[in-house]
Amino acid sequence: MVYIEHQDWTTRSIHMWSAKYGSPFSPLTRALGQLDDPIIVGVVARTVGWSIACFVGLYVVTIWFVHWLLGLHGVAAWATDIIGSIGASFLALWLFLPVAAAIGTMYFDTIAFAVERRFFPYLPPPRGAPAMEQLWDGLAVACRVLLFNFIALVLAMILPGAGLVLGWLIAAYAIGRGLFVAVAMRRMSRNMAESLYRSRRSIVLTSGAILAAASYVPLLNLLIPVVGTAAMVHVLDVAVAAAPIHSRSFS
Template identity: 60%
Template sequence: MSQLFSPLLRALNQLGDAVFLGVVLRSVIWSAICFTALIAAILWGLQPLLHLHGTLAWAADLLGTAGTLLLAFWLFLPVAAVIGTFYIERIARAVERRHYPTLSPARGAPLGAQIADGLSLGLRILLLELVGLIMALIPGIGIVLGWLIAAYAIGRGLFMAVAMRRMPRPAAIALYRGSRGTVLVQGGIIALAAYIPLLNLLIPVIGTAVMVHVLDRALSTASEAA
């Protein structure tokens, strides 16, 4: 059991790190800017589009605000994940500096491939959350299915992003396949935080830190097997 939660506990123990707190702050600020711009664009564009005035304009503003807030809540995780990918290198370096100081500097996949994979992660989470939202309407199993989808998207996406810092994409995929069970279990643990307000702000930071520890374990296992 201690092995199961060890990556998460080690990540949480480093949460006070200045690098971690800086990334959380930046993610919150950029997410807030994105959603504020989205709300403003919808509200300012709604009235001229519908030519509403008086009470109808007020009602349209209210409905538009409510709908936009719901949209923002749904979009938060993929947006935060995309934003978090821009800081994966910074978070991973902080984890390695504290826990794996003897590691050589990361030289993996080209930066363009890493960015493309990060953007793919955000899009994948967005699409899978839409599926999860539809599945949530299924009595009994909808929430569980949504959680499993999030576990896959977050687990695989963050593991691949971390692994590609140190190896080409084909090698990262092969390592993922050999550690799929561990990656998905850790992804499931991280995905639970997505349902908890405020705690979901930490997903890009804690998730990346967790996967650095998972990657180290996967590399050690692969080395022993060889």
Template identity: 35%
Template sequence: MIRALVLAFAQLSDPRVRRVVWIGVFVSLLAYALLAVGASWALSATPLTGYGWIDATIDVMGGLGVLVLAWLLFPATVGTVSSFFLDEVVERVEARHYPGLPAPRRAGWLEELATALRFLVLVLAVNLAALPIYIFAPGLNLIVFYTINGYLLGREYFEMVAYRRMDRAAARAMRRARPLKPFLAGVVIAFLSTIPFANLLVPVVASAFMVHVLQSMSAPLAAGRTTVIRR
């Protein structure tokens, strides 16, 4: 697991992998800049009460609210944008470390969009449901956070990488046969997601990380003929 993570970070030396990081950050910054400008214009152009000082206060508070919301959701937005380019990251990892693999299955952009949105909605919904625990249960909140998000992130990144190499039934059978590795990898990804600035690298590093995790799981299961991965 540690070796897989080290190799994942080392993959950032690849210019094409770094390009995916910058695309995610740039597009997200552009989207939030447009949001901030639009929100600022809407607030200033729409007097809500007719009292100057109250409307000015609302404008300031609304602007601050937009900035806080942008800060909280920025890493998730970077991840959503980057998800459309993660196939390239996985390809670079496979070409560098597993050159003997056959050509992968290609997913259409509609499938990638649906997967990215489904995952984003699921993560937001589950974490909002757990929000009372995060706020009112110190100590337990960390356990709940890393357990929930470790499972979700581990499953999502594992399936994203595995579906390139096998059908859904085989991928799920592999994950259920050895659930600990994807889960622990997901906990590592969840932890990295909580570190400022490092969380911007998470989509790319997590994708590269999970390629190595998948390949480490494939050898024992291949002996039992439960997967179609070929080296």
């Protein structure tokens, strides 16, 4: 894989994208097309399973906490159960993507390996940033998505309509940058990954915007941590292919 000197290669990147993939949606469609891969299916099953388990636990704990805090009985308790159930459901919906992203970070390497085995079998084994640094960055992705989800939620309540659009733009940055840097760090240091992101920001954020939009689609949002990671492997391929030959450093 390659490291790119910090220069403005945006035009070259766009031309390279057109030559290799034809459409900004191609990384996502290729990632979705790999859902027949047993490795990807296994990761999806584990990610969704752990996410559901987390939200069942969250739902139960929220209802119990409301009962314990208010200590109500009879009709008041019944009404509180309904309100608490609605609140717990919204809380679970809001936290779903960050929690799924956090769980998905445990499988970054597995997902990327499956994509590279099918589409880029000529690549050497990855030798990037230290494992703990990669793990920390993956958890940072989940925390960033959680924070921006909260900001998006506040904006949506304050500015209906406009808040939804702003929330989408915020999620595009969080998902795009976070997943791209995490995937790139498998094959380069953090500094190199950050430099590559800055020089290919337009491509990365376009893919982030597409993934953020997909995260609003029921059921498809369950797949975003896995499919998004797979898609970013293709985006990374475009980013490094757009580099001048003299600035490439393989690992």
